[in-house]
Structures are given as C-alpha cells and as structure tokens.
Amino acid sequence: MTHSALIIDNLQYANWSEKIFQQMVEGGVSAVHVTIAYHEQFRETVLNMEAWNRWFETYPDLIFQGFTADDVHRAQNEGRTAIFFGFQNPSPMEDDIGLIEILHRLGGRFMQLSYNNQSFLATGCYEDEDPGITRFGKQAIAEMNRVGMVVDMSHSAERSTLEAIEISSRPIAITHANPHVWHPALRNKSHAVLSALTKAGGMLGFSLYPHHLKDGTDCTLDSFCQAIADAAASYGAQHLGIGSDLCQDHPDSVVEWMRNGRWSKVLDYGEGSAGNAGFPPQPDWFVDNRDFGNISEGLEKVGFDQAEINGIMGRNWLNFYETSFGASAAATG
Amino acid sequence: MTHSALIIDNLQYANWSEKIFQQMVEGGVSAVHVTIAYHEQFRETVLNMEAWNRWFETYPDLIFQGFTADDVHRAQNEGRTAIFFGFQNPSPMEDDIGLIEILHRLGGRFMQLSYNNQSFLATGCYEDEDPGITRFGKQAIAEMNRVGMVVDMSHSAERSTLEAIEISSRPIAITHANPHVWHPALRNKSHAVLSALTKAGGMLGFSLYPHHLKDGTDCTLDSFCQAIADAAASYGAQHLGIGSDLCQDHPDSVVEWMRNGRWSKVLDYGEGSAGNAGFPPQPDWFVDNRDFGNISEGLEKVGFDQAEINGIMGRNWLNFYETSFGASAAATG
Numbered sequence: 001m002t003h004s005a006l007i008i009d010n011l012q013y014a015n016w017s018e019k020i021f022q023q024m025v026e027g028g029v030s031a032v033h034v035t036i037a038y039h040e041q042f043r044e045t046v047l048n049m050e051a052w053n054r055w056f057e058t059y060p061d062l063i064f065q066g067f068t069a070d071d072v073h074r075a076q077n078e079g080r081t082a083i084f085f086g087f088q089n090p091s092p093m094e095d096d097i098g099l100i101e102i103l104h105r106l107g108g109r110f111m112q113l114s115y116n117n118q119s120f121l122a123t124g125c126y127e128d129e130d131p132g133i134t135r136f137g138k139q140a141i142a143e144m145n146r147v148g149m150v151v152d153m154s155h156s157a158e159r160s161t162l163e164a165i166e167i168s169s170r171p172i173a174i175t176h177a178n179p180h181v182w183h184p185a186l187r188n189k190s191h192a193v194l195s196a197l198t199k200a201g202g203m204l205g206f207s208l209y210p211h212h213l214k215d216g217t218d219c220t221l222d223s224f225c226q227a228i229a230d231a232a233a234s235y236g237a238q239h240l241g242i243g244s245d246l247c248q249d250h251p252d253s254v255v256e257w258m259r260n261g262r263w264s265k266v267l268d269y270g271e272g273s274a275g276n277a278g279f280p281p282q283p284d285w286f287v288d289n290r291d292f293g294n295i296s297e298g299l300e301k302v303g304f305d306q307a308e309i310n311g312i313m314g315r316n317w318l319n320f321y322e323t324s325f326g327a328s329a330a331a332t333g
Numbered sequence: 334m335t336h337s338a339l340i341i342d343n344l345q346y347a348n349w350s351e352k353i354f355q356q357m358v359e360g361g362v363s364a365v366h367v368t369i370a371y372h373e374q375f376r377e378t379v380l381n382m383e384a385w386n387r388w389f390e391t392y393p394d395l396i397f398q399g400f401t402a403d404d405v406h407r408a409q410n411e412g413r414t415a416i417f418f419g420f421q422n423p424s425p426m427e428d429d430i431g432l433i434e435i436l437h438r439l440g441g442r443f444m445q446l447s448y449n450n451q452s453f454l455a456t457g458c459y460e461d462e463d464p465g466i467t468r469f470g471k472q473a474i475a476e477m478n479r480v481g482m483v484v485d486m487s488h489s490a491e492r493s494t495l496e497a498i499e500i501s502s503r504p505i506a507i508t509h510a511n512p513h514v515w516h517p518a519l520r521n522k523s524h525a526v527l528s529a530l531t532k533a534g535g536m537l538g539f540s541l542y543p544h545h546l547k548d549g550t551d552c553t554l555d556s557f558c559q560a561i562a563d564a565a566a567s568y569g570a571q572h573l574g575i576g577s578d579l580c581q582d583h584p585d586s587v588v589e590w591m592r593n594g595r596w597s598k599v600l601d602y603g604e605g606s607a608g609n610a611g612f613p614p615q616p617d618w619f620v621d622n623r624d625f626g627n628i629s630e631g632l633e634k635v636g637f638d639q640a641e642i643n644g645i646m647g648r649n650w651l652n653f654y655e656t657s658f659g660a661s662a663a664a665t666g
C-alpha cells in the first residue's frame with residue numbers, strides 16, 4: 001500500500017524530455033500540474049500546448065493530457081502520468097474574458113491571477129502597493145468559478161490573495177509556496193492567508209524550490225516535513241499537498257525569462273540576486289520525480305499516519321481536482 | 334415515429350439569434366453543423382467560438398455545443414439542438430499543422446481544404462488550374478484523420494477532391510452541394526466525384542442554397558427530392574443527407590465577405606453576378622429550420638421508404654458522426 005500510494009505533484013516547470021517523463025513514471029507520479037505559460041499571450045500559449053500535444057503523441061506509454069480527476073485514476077491504473085495544464089500569469093487570457101472558457105476547454109485547470117507584478121486582475125507579491133482584486137479580476141474569478149478553472153495565488157500579494165479567497169465562490173489554491181512562519185521569504189504565505197485559504201476549503205502545495213526553503217539548498221528533509229507537520233496542526237492535513245516547483249534541466253536563461261518576461265529592460269532577480277542569479281541547486285533529497293518516496297518517509301518520521309501521508313502525497317489534491325475542474329452546478333446547461 | 338425522427342442539418346451559416354435557435358428546436362432539428370469560419374485566422378475563429386460560448390450560456394434550453402455523436406442523442410432526448418463547429422476554409426489552422434488538434438479539441442469537426450480559391454492545402458472550384466492536393470495538404474489530411482476532423486471538399490475543385498478522397502484514410506464529406514447532373518452549377522459535383530466519395534464511405538449533404546438548385550429559387554420540392562432519389566439509385570441512399578447551406582437573416586454584406594474575404598480588391602460575385610449579387614431568396618418550401626417536414630414528405634412522395642427517409646433526414650449523418658469525430662484507432666494512446 002505504501003509504495004503504491006497515489007502521488008500528485010501540483011506544480012512543475014521543467015525542460016521537458018523523455019528522460020523526465022520516464023522519471024515521472026518511475027517515481028510513480030500519477031499526475032503533474034505543469035506550467036505552460038509565464039508571460040505568454042494566447043497564441044504563444046497555444047503553441048506551448050501544441051508542443052505538449054507532440055509529446056503526448058510521441059510518448060503515449062508515459063504521459064497523456066489530464067482533464068478530470070478520473071484521468072488521475074486512469075494514469076495510476078495504467079502506470080502513466082496525467083499532465084494538467086496551468087498558467088502562472090493571466091497573460092494567456094489577454095484582455096478577453098471569453099478566453100477563460102476557451103483555455104479551460106483546451107485543458108487549462110489552474111491560473112494565477114498575477115505573477116510577481118500587477119496584472120489586469122490582481123497584484124503580484126513584488127509590488128510595493130497592493131490595491132486588491134481589480135474590476136476585471138472580479139469578473140475573471142466569477143468566470144473561472146463558472147467553467148472550473150482554479151484560482152491560484154502563489155505569486156500574488158497579500159491583500160489580493162485574501163480578497164480572491166473571499167470573492168471566489170469555489171475553493172482556491174496556492175499551488176507552490178510555503179508558510180512564511182517557517183521561512184520568511186517574500187513568496188511564502190502569512191498565517192492570515194493560509195488560515196483564510198484553508199478555512200475556505202482551499203489547498204496549499206508545499207514547494208521544494210530552494211528559495212522557498214529554510215536554509216535553501218541545505219534545507220533538511222526533516223525541517224521540510226516538520227514545516228508540513230506544523231501547518232497540519234494549524235490548518236488541517238487535508239488542505240496540504242505538494243507543489244514542488246521543480247524546475248529541472250533548464251538553463252539559467254529560463255529563470256531570467258520567468259522573472260523578466262518582456263516587461264523589464266533592467267534585469268530583475270526575483271528571489272535571487274546579482275550574485276545568485278541562476279536556478280539554485282535542489283536539496284539532495286529532492287532532485288527529480290523519483291524522490292517523492294523520501295518525502296513520504298520524512299512525513300512518517302515527523303509523526304503523520306499513513307492516511308495523512310497518502311493525503312499529502314496525492315489524495316488531497318485528487319479530492320480537490322474532483323470538485324474543482326468541472327463547470328459549476330449553476331453553469332451546467 | 335415519423336414526426337419524431339432524427340433530423341440533422343449538416344451545414345448552416347445564419348445570422349444567429351434566439352429566434353433561429355427556437356426555430357431549430359421547433360423544427361425538431363437535433364444537430365446542426367454550423368460554419369464558424371470562412372476566411373478567419375485562428376484568433377478570429379476563437380473569437381467566433383467565444384461568441385458561440387456566449388450563446389450556449391444564454392440559451393441553454395435551446396442549444397449546446399456538440400462534440401460526439403452521443404451529443405446528438407442527448408439533444409434529441411432533451412428537445413434541444415447540438416451545435417457542431419466547422420470551417421469552410423483551412424484559414425483557422427493558418428500555416429500550423431499543430432492547430433488541427435487544437436481546433437479539434439475546441440470542437441471543430443469539419444474543415445474544407447479550400448474555399449473557391451487555392452489554399453495551402455488544395456484547390457478551390459473557381460480556380461482555372463487544379464494541381465491537386467499539395468505537400469502541406471497531404472500532411473493536413475493525415476493529421477485530420479488522426480484526430481477526427483472530417484475533410485470537407487464542398488468548395489474544392491475536381492482533381493483536388495478526387496485526390497482527397499484517395500489520400501484520406503477515413504471517409505470524407507461533401508457537406509453541402511448537389512449532383513452536377515441535376516443542376517450543372519460549378520459548385521455541384523460530378524458523377525466521378527460522387528461515385529468515388531460514396532464508394533469510399535463518404536457522405537453528400539444536399540444543399541438548399543438556391544444557386545445549387547435546378548431553377549434556383551423556383552426549384553420545386555418534387556424536383557429536389559427526385560434529385561435525391563436519382564442519387565440514391567446511383568450511389569446508395571445511406572450516403573446521402575442534408576446540408577442545407579441555409580444562410581438565414583444575413584445582410585448581403587455577409588455574402589460579399591464569404592466571396593471576397595480579404596483576398597480581392599475587385600468584387601468577386603461567386604455564384605452570383607453583378608445583377609444578382611446578394612443572397613438569393615429561398616424556395617417557399619424551405620425557408621427555415623421548421624421546414625424539414627416538407628422534405629420528409631417530399632421524399633416519401635418520390636418513393637423512399639421510412640427507413641431511407643430517416644437515414645437521409647438524419648440517421649446517415651449520425652452514423653457518419655459516430656465513426657468520424659473520435660481519434661483514429663492508431664492514434665489512441
């Protein structure tokens with residue numbers, strides 16, 4: 001039972017390759033939410049979907065596109081990995097609310113309302129001012145709620161995040177971030193946010209991106225798992241999962257793109273710095289998709305029972321998928 | 334049984350409105366293949382899909398988007414109309430073969446390889462020269478076959494059409510045209526084409542657009558039904574259906590767009606003429622979606638039995654939908 005438990009990683013952005021897809025399957029990862037847009041507009045996002053379609057066609061024994069929670073069961077039964085699309089910025093919907101339904105039809109299941117900067121919809125966590133959810137943002141949240149696209153506030157600012165939780169009629173997600181109390185990085189989340197998020201039925205995906213970890217690359221497995229245990233004590237284990245933010249095999253030019261898109265002529269270092277501009281190395285206990293077993297073991301050592309571990313490693317996200325990806329009851333016609 | 338028989342109209346392009354959707358339901362039309370692009374590029378086609386999504390949301394008691402043959406049964410059971418998307422030109426896929434799968438995911442089920450003019454893929458019926466299916470065209474047909482998008486050659490030239498029938502690994506369609514032997518219009522189809530089409534399992538949708546009818550607007554119901562009877566004798570009734578080409582409530586500016594798109598600075602009159610440039614009036618026995626009963630009765634008068642009538646009015650298209658809209662067996666992963 002332990003080794004065949006369901007694993008879902010609710011955020012990765014790798015330099016995708018057959019090697020990585022094989023590692024997903026070897027690691028028993030049944031579903032991965034993959035980022036397919038950071039700053040891409042609609043047509044560019046569709047080109048990224050086309051690239052994924054080519055991979056689905058080329059590696060059908062390893063991966064297929066996921067649309068519903070049932071696809072996760074199918075992946076687990078068939079020893080494959082279901083790939084779910086998400087966007088870290090609302091750039092794919094441009095200025096057009098009608099594109100939300102189109103993107104959902106194409107498989108988009110998570111969309112951040114902002115990525116570090118101010119968007120049309122909400123404020124990013126690097127802005128000095130956070131005026132909250134905009135007029136367009138309120139309309140977009142309602143439309144995302146209607147069609148079944150999850151609001152993700154991982155890179156958003158505090159007030160915008162609290163308002164999104166309040167405004168959204170369905171539970172939202174912070175797919176990849178950690179508690180600020182454990183590691184006070186700008187990207188990590190306050191108690192107020194995590195409390196409101198989980199009280200509203202939302203999910204937090206624990207990140208393994210070194211800038212989000214206490215002691216960065218040197219973070220210990222025990223410290224990471226203890227942070228999850230502390231969060232479980234505060235918010236309930238059923239609201240916690242993994243969103244590793246694994247950025248595997250990328251050249252550093254990609255993290256420059258993630259941080260700078262086309263918006264800045266002056267290099268922005270985001271969570272890094274001029275002296276530490278590239279992708280940081282992963283902790284040695286979580287390097288690729290074959291290392292989720294280490295986390296399961298670490299969770300056991302800090303005192304979680306098997307049901308809680310199964311929840312955190314995949315079941316909690318699966319439950320969230322089940323109620324989040326379909327049209328709202330009011331919208332089914 | 335007679336009055337509740339399944340009705341499918343496999344081509345319309347109307348100035349869509351609640352009135353027309355109500356007429357579909359009143360007329361007992363369970364499925365309509367609607368044109369959503371004449372010359373539109375990808376992003377423009379998506380805007381047209383967004384407009385349809387708005388109609389689906391606004392009139393859920395009348396219409397919903399159809400993706401599979403099962404949706405036709407659902408429409409019939411619920412007294413609604415399933416709307417299937419199609420393109421009269423490959424313009425929505427631009428120069429990008431990857432867009433075929435994207436458009437199919439969005440519900441595109443029929444695509445003409447050319448519309449009157451030469452395209453990247455094939456030749457249109459108004460060109461002087463017809464070099465047949467192009468290199469890109471062969472790749473596009475294979476991809477359409479793989480994902481389940483039907484090749485439609487209604488507006489294509491003779492050699493291109495014969496080659497498409499030959500090259501396609503799945504049956505193709507001529508969604509809206511009539512036999513040339515009955516009315517020798519440029520848009521109507523030769524015996525050679527209809528024979529090859531139907532021998533390969535393809536479908537012909539009989540058009541009610543006056544330029545395709547013997548005696549145009551004055552065409553009699555009996556003449557129309559006799560043409561179907563003659564075609565049934567030559568090719569088999571099971572390969573015949575309706576593709577009315579009903580262009581309801583449009584201003585004449587729309588037929589100008591259909592004929593001229595953005596490709597000509599000199600007005601092209603297509604099947605019309607300088608003295609008869611607009612939409613021609615419909616015959617009085619087929620004006621809107623409530624008139625399919627007239628055709629059923631006409632078919633009975635020319636000697637079809639009830640099973641044949643049910644086939645022509647809808648069942649034959651339904652059978653075709655069942656085997657045409659899914660991924661090819663080789664493509665399922």
